[in-house]
Amino acid sequence: MRSKRLLGFRRRSRVGVNVVMVLIVLLLIMPLWYVLNNAFKVEKEILRRPLVLLPSAATLDSVIRSFKAMKYPRVFMNSAIVFALSCALLISAGSLAAFGIAMAKSKLLNAVYVVLVAMITLPFQLAMVPLIFLLKGLRLMNSYLGTSLVYSGWFLPFVVFLYTGFIRTVPKELEEAGRVDGCGLFRSYRSIYIPLLKSITGTVLILRGVPIWNDLLVPIITISRATMSTLPLKLYSFIASSGSSATRWNLVFGSTFIVSVPILLVFLFLQRYFVRGVVAGAIKG
């Protein structure tokens, strides 16, 4: 990285900036520490020392109990299936459509593209109610496919927009060269373009995949059967059903922790991509 001059301050105040930033960051991550350390304590210890984890008092008891009570493996699988199916639909249908839009020099498809882009900012709540009656009619309530199709319909406009923007930056000669070699359009999509779409697909996964994984609004209306519940929905109903009057603190912290672990692990390993993905998406948008 190039050496940076300070934006507002002189160089010797870099130490000062760091001191202030450390304080701010510590303050802002306090809520996360609050959950993390309390997930490994028994209830009495949570109430006595909410912010200190004594090694002698550490226990996996809350985590194990929440894991069992939530039926975690099943719920995790539900979340994983909905996530995988939705992302598969978004990536395959989205990139293929974007390829078509970018390759055709067609006024009609350009108009379609403009309409799709305009749809990005429309609130989901506008479609929500008739959508549920539609799903009921198609027998797609309480189903992985139904839930995934809802996400696909909602997010495809944005995904097509991202892919189209990217494909338009790829030199046209690439496809033309393929055509000379006797590649049909679908072949050149599959063997020339798909390998190029890795980074933009990463952006799609971060900007739309992560929100799907975390979402409550869609499952709360499409899923009513407990065995089909996704992680956020299960967490919500789990805490709501245990009742606020008799909140069992160990289960609250244990369950919030185990619901957050998968994304925490992914973030630890793929941190760089997250930062890049957010920025790439925003600049295109």
Next chain:
Amino acid sequence: MGLAGLSQVQRRQLVCFLFTLPALAIVFVFFLFPMLRALLFSFTNWDGIARTYRWIGLKNFQTVVSDSSFKQIVFNTLYLTIIYVPVLNVVALLLAVGVYNAGKAGNVYKAMLFFPNLLSMTVIGLIWNIIYRYNGLFNQFLKIVGLKVLVQDWLGQVNTVLPAMSVTIIWFAVGYYLLIYLAGLNTVPVEIYESAEVEGVSGWQKLVRITIPLIAPSITINAVLSTIGIVTLFDLPFVLTRGGPGFKSQTIAMHVYAYAFQQLRTSYALALAVILGAFAILITALQLRFLRRREEVIL
């Protein structure tokens, strides 16, 4: 068949069009069509189940608007928009400047500030619901820093629930907007600051006169994204307060859900959803116009 009669270019266009069909079909069936239905049925007494319905004009809208909760939910939505968008953007920009100036450690700060944004809003809502309780972490913190007078039930009171909710949403979202500002800052050539330093321009002036005008595009992006985000936000406020106490923290987006799935008043839900859609489009259009113009003036 017909295909044989087409020219090379036409055939190519036809294939391209076929490529868009799967996506267009999904968007149409599962997004656009339900929206159009919502728009149409908001003028009828359709309840979602009965086959027959009739045109009743603006009656649903009249009922929704004259409902005692309507003023409150519009107020709440506007309150969140007007407080949240500027405060979030100022905080995100200042933190981005801090991260930028922090040198190598900046990457660590950036990752930590961004992380809450990856957690489910259900998790965030539950955590902060506990933090804001009377014997919760927030009040304990206030006691420690000597602000014992401020100790109160933050989510249970009419006049503290919205500010408390705004703080939580900003805490959740700030890392995302920080990243976009940081990317903007990294495009500003360092030489500008160097020559400003030579001329003895103060730190604050550099921020206001140089940095902010040069990252105007990031400001536009963030302002628009955060406005759309807050107007349609559901999960976080729903889990944090469920709109309470009473309707004091209920937003329009949450009330569409309440009408449709808690009170089972389909036609009111449709009318309110149409109002929400119009509101979202209007605000985005106004903002884009205003901010684009400002950008031109500054540049």
